[in-house]
Amino acid sequence: MNEQEQLMDNLLNIDLEIIDTVRDLQQQNWDSGSLKQQIGDLLKVRDDMVEKLMSSNGHEDSCGCGHEHHD
Numbered sequence: 001m002n003e004q005e006q007l008m009d010n011l012l013n014i015d016l017e018i019i020d021t022v023r024d025l026q027q028q029n030w031d032s033g034s035l036k037q038q039i040g041d042l043l044k045v046r047d048d049m050v051e052k053l054m055s056s057n058g059h060e061d062s063c064g065c066g067h068e069h070h071d
Contacts (some may be wrong), residue, residue: 007053014049018042 001009004010025035 004053004056007049007056010045010055011049014042014046018046 021035021042023041025032025039028035
């Protein structure tokens, strides 16, 4: 698995964790400061991963599949 694939896999995992935490928060009637903080922290980690993934892409015309894509 290359670095981009690993980042995308990690991104999927963090998205699933965010969803689970939001569900927990909903079950507590949106009244848990610690879960709200956890969601904020997870979103920060997710944003950092997305930024790293986008910066690792290099050219906008490349998706990592080995072919060049043009608009």
